[in-house]
Amino acid sequence: MPLANLLTSLRELPESVSRDAYLRFVNLVGDAALRRNGGLEHVTGSCFVFSPEFDRVLLCFHRKGQFWVQFGGHIESEDASVAAAAQREAREESGIGDLVLLSPAIVDLDRHDLHGGFSCSAHWDVGFAAATAPDVELSVSDESEDIRWFPINELPVQVPAGFCGRLERVRRAAISLSGTLIG
Template sequence: MSLYDEAVLVLKGYEGQPELRDAYLEHLAAHPDGMYKPCTAGHLTASALVIDPAAGRVLLTLHKKLGLWLQMGGHCEEQDATLEQAALREAVEESGIAAGLTLLPGGPVRLDRHAIPAPCHWHLDVQYAALAPAEAVAAISEESLDLRWFRYAEVAEVADTSVVTLMEDTLARL
């Protein structure tokens, strides 16, 4: 099964955010290349909020290009067989936590569509949550300006509404 076909199945099975889910499915139906960065009309991305429930904290990256505190994530790549695989790959690459990082069961936590500047296009993000092992130590990647653990209560002070909502929805599933 192709990543495109798998993404369609994941989205059809996602019961939250029906209007946005349907917009993602319509986008994919209109753009067979909509899984990858070259699709200038917009493309799916996969991300994961890295959370350490034992310590009551989340790991955020200060995005190099956007200058915002965000969850780990990025573009799907040809070697990704599933959206989950893409989200976990991005989480490992950007967090530096290779051992013990696992996705929260149950599929995507949220969807978030946002414009990306220059060249302007849309990211249709499929958002997961990744559980970090207790006492996990993060290591910054070249894609980040900074990487930092934040207590749950601190996230709203540094991140935008989409990250706060992703955290809240993740916590509701724990």
Template structure:
């Protein structure tokens, strides 16, 4: 099964945000290349909010290009077998934490946002960090920092706040 096919199945099974979900499915129906960065104008991305439920906190990255506190995430790559695998890969690469585990139940949210390269149709997952996790900043970040759940609204935009709220509801 291709990454494109997996994304269609994941989105068809996602029960929230029906209008946005339909937009994603229409994009994928029209664009066989719609999963990857070379698909100009708009493409699907995958992200993972790294959480530490035992300490009540989330790990955010200060994105180098956007200069915003965000969850880990980015473009799908040819070797990603599934959307979940792409989100987990991004989480590991950007957090430096090797043993992340995605929360069961599929994506937490969908978020459509404009970036300098294109519109991103982001499929957002949540990943639990192990108790002994040690984060390591990547070249894509200016900073990497843990924030208490109630601190996120003071540093990040509304999309990240909604992702944290969805993740807490899932936990």
């Protein structure tokens, strides 16, 4: 079921080089693409958490990667979909137990190679979005060194290459999903 759900969600995205590469990868590898032990490259789910006004983003300082990034991780056997995995990961890594995705719609695709400290060589990350109040109680998981809210226009220096542009595209997609107007 998660594989069919992912393929349907990918096909619903506008045509792009990234979308087509994801479709080729998932069709070629099949269900193994969704398993951590399915090969050196596999799909992961992530969640960008915004304030309700979409002017702040909650990021974690990734212990292995040593950078600030959205929440996310591997798909587990109990996850009904990649969206469910992204929501679970965001809940676990932020301590926000009632965090809910704005929509099961994909808002980001980011394939990235991994280096030192990782047992796999690449993640085909599928991103989703959520929003919550900035005063919600947070707790740092074992996978992170810190979690913190940042104004969208004042991100920390230690973010992955291309993250700022991705974040802006994700923010606009999240605003569209929520029906919020921005100036």
